[in-house]
Amino acid sequence: MSATGLGASVKRTEDIRFITGKGRYVDDINRPGQAHAYFLRSQHAHATINAIDFAEAAGSPGVVAIFTGQDIAADKVGGLICGWMIHSKDGSPMKAGAHPALAQGKVRYVGDAVAVVIADSYAKARDAAEKINVDYGVLPAVTDLKKAVGAANIHEAAPDNTCYNWHLGDKAATDAAFAKAAHVTKLDLVNNRLIPNAMEPRAAVGDYDSGTDTMTLYTTSQNPHVARLVLSAFIGLAPEHKLRVVAPDVGGGFGSKIFIYAEETICAWAAKKIDRPVKWTADRSEAFLSDAHGRDHATHAELAMDAQGKVTGVRVHTLANMGSYLSTFASSVPTYLYAPLLSGQYNIPAIYAEVDAIYTTTAPVDAYRGAGRPEATFVIERLMELAARETGRDPAEFRRQNFVTTFPHQTPVIMAYDVGDYAGALDKALIHADYKGVAARKAASAAKGKLRGVGFSAFIEACGIAPSAAVGSLGAGVGLWESAEVRVNPIGTVEILTGSHSHGQGHETTFAQLVSDRLGIPLENVAIVHGDTDKVQMGMGTYGSRSGAVGMSAISKALDKVVAKAKKVAGHVLEASEHDIEFKDGKFTVKGTDKAIDFGSVALQAYIAHKFNGQELEPGLKESAFWDPTNFTFPAGVHICEVEIDPETGIVNVERYTAVDDFGKLINPMIVHGQVHGGIAQGIGQALMEGAQYNSDGQLLTASYMDYCMPRADSVPSFNVDTIETVCPSNPLGIKGCGEAGAIASPPAVINAITDALGHEDIAMPATPAAVWKAAQKRPMKHAAE
Amino acid sequence: MHNFEYAAPASVADAVAALAKPDAKVLAGGQTLLPTMKQRLAAPTQLVDLRKVAGLAGISREGDAVVIGAMTRHADVAASPLVHDAIKGLGALAGLIGDPAVRHRGTLGGSLANNDPAADYPAAVLALGATIVTNKREIVADDYFKGLFETVLGEDEIITKVKFPIPEKSAYEKFRNPASRYAMVGVFVAKSKTGVRVAVTGAGSSGVFRQKEMEAALAANFAADAIKGVKIAAANMISDLHGDADYRAHLVGVVARRAVEASA
Numbered sequence A: 001m002s003a004t005g006l007g008a009s010v011k012r013t014e015d016i017r018f019i020t021g022k023g024r025y026v027d028d029i030n031r032p033g034q035a036h037a038y039f040l041r042s043q044h045a046h047a048t049i050n051a052i053d054f055a056e057a058a059g060s061p062g063v064v065a066i067f068t069g070q071d072i073a074a075d076k077v078g079g080l081i082c083g084w085m086i087h088s089k090d091g092s093p094m095k096a097g098a099h100p101a102l103a104q105g106k107v108r109y110v111g112d113a114v115a116v117v118i119a120d121s122y123a124k125a126r127d128a129a130e131k132i133n134v135d136y137g138v139l140p141a142v143t144d145l146k147k148a149v150g151a152a153n154i155h156e157a158a159p160d161n162t163c164y165n166w167h168l169g170d171k172a173a174t175d176a177a178f179a180k181a182a183h184v185t186k187l188d189l190v191n192n193r194l195i196p197n198a199m200e201p202r203a204a205v206g207d208y209d210s211g212t213d214t215m216t217l218y219t220t221s222q223n224p225h226v227a228r229l230v231l232s233a234f235i236g237l238a239p240e241h242k243l244r245v246v247a248p249d250v251g252g253g254f255g256s257k258i259f260i261y262a263e264e265t266i267c268a269w270a271a272k273k274i275d276r277p278v279k280w281t282a283d284r285s286e287a288f289l290s291d292a293h294g295r296d297h298a299t300h301a302e303l304a305m306d307a308q309g310k311v312t313g314v315r316v317h318t319l320a321n322m323g324s325y326l327s328t329f330a331s332s333v334p335t336y337l338y339a340p341l342l343s344g345q346y347n348i349p350a351i352y353a354e355v356d357a358i359y360t361t362t363a364p365v366d367a368y369r370g371a372g373r374p375e376a377t378f379v380i381e382r383l384m385e386l387a388a389r390e391t392g393r394d395p396a397e398f399r400r401q402n403f404v405t406t407f408p409h410q411t412p413v414i415m416a417y418d419v420g421d422y423a424g425a426l427d428k429a430l431i432h433a434d435y436k437g438v439a440a441r442k443a444a445s446a447a448k449g450k451l452r453g454v455g456f457s458a459f460i461e462a463c464g465i466a467p468s469a470a471v472g473s474l475g476a477g478v479g480l481w482e483s484a485e486v487r488v489n490p491i492g493t494v495e496i497l498t499g500s501h502s503h504g505q506g507h508e509t510t511f512a513q514l515v516s517d518r519l520g521i522p523l524e525n526v527a528i529v530h531g532d533t534d535k536v537q538m539g540m541g542t543y544g545s546r547s548g549a550v551g552m553s554a555i556s557k558a559l560d561k562v563v564a565k566a567k568k569v570a571g572h573v574l575e576a577s578e579h580d581i582e583f584k585d586g587k588f589t590v591k592g593t594d595k596a597i598d599f600g601s602v603a604l605q606a607y608i609a610h611k612f613n614g615q616e617l618e619p620g621l622k623e624s625a626f627w628d629p630t631n632f633t634f635p636a637g638v639h640i641c642e643v644e645i646d647p648e649t650g651i652v653n654v655e656r657y658t659a660v661d662d663f664g665k666l667i668n669p670m671i672v673h674g675q676v677h678g679g680i681a682q683g684i685g686q687a688l689m690e691g692a693q694y695n696s697d698g699q700l701l702t703a704s705y706m707d708y709c710m711p712r713a714d715s716v717p718s719f720n721v722d723t724i725e726t727v728c729p730s731n732p733l734g735i736k737g738c739g740e741a742g743a744i745a746s747p748p749a750v751i752n753a754i755t756d757a758l759g760h761e762d763i764a765m766p767a768t769p770a771a772v773w774k775a776a777q778k779r780p781m782k783h784a785a786e
Numbered sequence B: 001m002h003n004f005e006y007a008a009p010a011s012v013a014d015a016v017a018a019l020a021k022p023d024a025k026v027l028a029g030g031q032t033l034l035p036t037m038k039q040r041l042a043a044p045t046q047l048v049d050l051r052k053v054a055g056l057a058g059i060s061r062e063g064d065a066v067v068i069g070a071m072t073r074h075a076d077v078a079a080s081p082l083v084h085d086a087i088k089g090l091g092a093l094a095g096l097i098g099d100p101a102v103r104h105r106g107t108l109g110g111s112l113a114n115n116d117p118a119a120d121y122p123a124a125v126l127a128l129g130a131t132i133v134t135n136k137r138e139i140v141a142d143d144y145f146k147g148l149f150e151t152v153l154g155e156d157e158i159i160t161k162v163k164f165p166i167p168e169k170s171a172y173e174k175f176r177n178p179a180s181r182y183a184m185v186g187v188f189v190a191k192s193k194t195g196v197r198v199a200v201t202g203a204g205s206s207g208v209f210r211q212k213e214m215e216a217a218l219a220a221n222f223a224a225d226a227i228k229g230v231k232i233a234a235a236n237m238i239s240d241l242h243g244d245a246d247y248r249a250h251l252v253g254v255v256a257r258r259a260v261e262a263s264a
């Protein structure tokens, strides 16, 4: 292994610019003559818009234009779309209510954009917006997921506020398994609603060039090409060849920047309308209100087992809150990204899941780090832990007994697990966590009047999404391949153009490591180009832990082509057959001779084309590739959390946190660990602190950091993170992806630890001090074995 | 933020004069005022910045009291050996306010003028029986606080300094609101020759208050166990997203006992 090649913990080269303030984010972009947008948002959760009076606002100093839903309707601006079709049990298509970028006739959540004021400065736009008078006809808010079906109708197109009633699995076989079960474990679970809180809020600059009739949108996007596709093909802003989308440095996304939102759309549209660049940067309050939220499930789950402790069936009914509108990929999250993971790491013969997707008058809900898989992991890992406790089994050994051990393994819910070593991760995790010492540590805590508990989470996720034909058959509106282009310059430096997008993941380092490794050139001779539809032809972007498994595989494939071509060039230069050329460590050699030429010289020869016939071999050295994966990848691992609770205050201290993950091959272990650390912190946040709350009027109560609690550095212990490796067979690099694992695995580990400490199951996320104190007042119900 | 006029007077007298303008407001560390202006919840037309006013910042010992200027930042109180030696609980309290950025801007005077029911300083001022000195008068702590965000300060009144009598023992124990890290329950305990005073912030629905039953019990026996039996009524406690009144009432007892144990 070289110091900069695959498997080396190279320091992130991009960090120099980030930590010295040289990052270039959307808000850093200013275009000549630019005007500023301010969005007037509904303060009602549900209301008709009877009239909007902006006469006074229009005369306010500096105002350039004010637009409402009527203007975008008149211009035939298409509505925001959901790109994944789900069919209900009865075969009917999901019911997606229209989602205009500016409300038309009705508002459906607090924060819904009603009008945009464009002025010479942001302050002037905001001043003017205060003078707009909207005559609302207030309708009842619908915020309780469990009561939404019979409540006031939000979308005419969706009776009973139901988007779909979907199911997966074999109901009859599952019911039969439950009928025969020796023991059934039942749980009611809430997966709390989260607000993404990327460090950089969303922002956009729309820039229209009337000379060339081209539109440029600078935007905080995880997938600029998908944004261009949607803005062009569905919303109809401009044809693709006249629309450039640039996502420069982006300060975190966690899923929330996948989606095509109203504000970005309006900035681009309005720029053409007023023939001036239009800029908008969300403030933090707007981010709380209008970024797509995550999770928000209410689930009843059951697990059946036989007398020997073998799990025989899982049955799940989930209510999924979609919020007020169906966001870009919202429909896929509680369906195909969720239920297919309910088999966990276990050999479970029968699984049946029903999901009712429900509208409420709250912010739209869509993919958030893990997207569906954290929800599934929470269900199965809470069930497994409780089933073990109820039947007097050790939770680790109960899991081990049910692990899938032979591969490939077809689950009853779509997925074909390709490879894994679940017991291997468990064994290592038990050692790292000093599981043997738990009893002594529990006793020591008890002596101090504290409660100590240990919780497991043996998670699996389906990542690297995904084979295009497979997702197409499940309803996806797009293919989920990735593209790459390798441009070798005449002196042998290399530019990689990738459709993946880095917004914290460190692609500029890891992707360059791959190139350095394969071409034997120094890291600094490689540039990673991404995030600009004018530079990179096409791409599907970054989410679902796919940039390594899919994005780098595309680069790998293109590099193969470059090497093949370079061998031909080298053959001509070295006067040997291309079949006798070997390429290693940046040198082309002729087999069995000492004739050699380095990569840079071959590149130069490819461009000067003196040594070969340009009709037989094309000059130049540039190749591209599209990689379509052959399967999902299946990162898996075992996380063990140990907490100590102060029953007097309800404070939960995460004392130890062990993670042993299998991500296949690692490109850069330091970055992988960083991803895991961040994910665990986020999951601890979900388990202990975070939770969006609306009141019954639909007002967001957790609308700032005064009330929405984010994990801080001192909320988490030093993590004990390790890996095992089974090589992923479905991509050339053998990698599975690591971006979401921590956030997927950790919430059930934390809650299982808390319930172990409490001796009962009656605690919901977030397990805040107040909630844990209340729970600690309850006398533990004795588990069967105790 | 709306437009406003800005003045940076050099003396208290000039500051008071500038405050005479309609909708004028004093600006100290800006840690409360500026965010509310940015959110357009406050829109003063005139800001009177106290930063250049001579003599408003500083810590000194005057006889049996520690005197801290209104413009003294939390970080300076937290770092002051004088404060730590004389009133341990006060120095500790200042170090628990917000985060480093807040502590390097926020001031004692600003905190007291604002009287946020979850702020920390009010507990120290009330438990220590401090005296708030303004350009017009001296106000004893027991007369100063008037409920949520309310004090007896007049429109044109500027806090210049606060005199903290030095106790024998003191401690401040803070149970943080998990989100904001303001006090969800903060208890300041001060034992002096004249008796024991216990002040609670963060919990009461009308702001900081003294817990007189605890004071009496501790005067008789200054030990955590002495207040174990004191029942705290939930009736006057704040109930919000982060904890209901029962929880806060319970925490007052726990936090007070821990404060007594920590007293030095």
Ligand SMILES: Cc1cc2nc3c(=O)[nH]c(=O)nc-3n(C[C@H](O)[C@H](O)[C@H](O)COP(=O)(O)OP(=O)(O)OC[C@H]3O[C@@H](n4cnc5c(N)ncnc54)[C@H](O)[C@@H]3O)c2cc1C
Binding pocket: B025, B026, B027, B028, B029, B030, B031, B032, B033, B034, B050, B070, B071, B096, B097, B098, B099, B102, B105, B106, B107, B108, B109, B110, B111, B113, B114, B116, B118, B119, B120, B121, B153, B157, B158, B159, B160, B180, B181, B182, B183
């Ligand atoms: C992120 C964050 C976290 C915080 N956490 C905490 C915490 O944990 N605990 C806590 O107690 N506080 C906390 N605060 C508040 C902080 O302590 C502020 O310093 C304090 O509330 C106000 O002080 P200031 O000097 O910033 O006053 P400013 O914001 O400048 O002024 C506040 C008010 O007081 C008035 N005022 C200021 N000085 C005087 C004076 N000398 N005389 C008369 N009126 C005056 C102003 O006109 C204004 O109305 C936090 C603040 C932030 C932003």
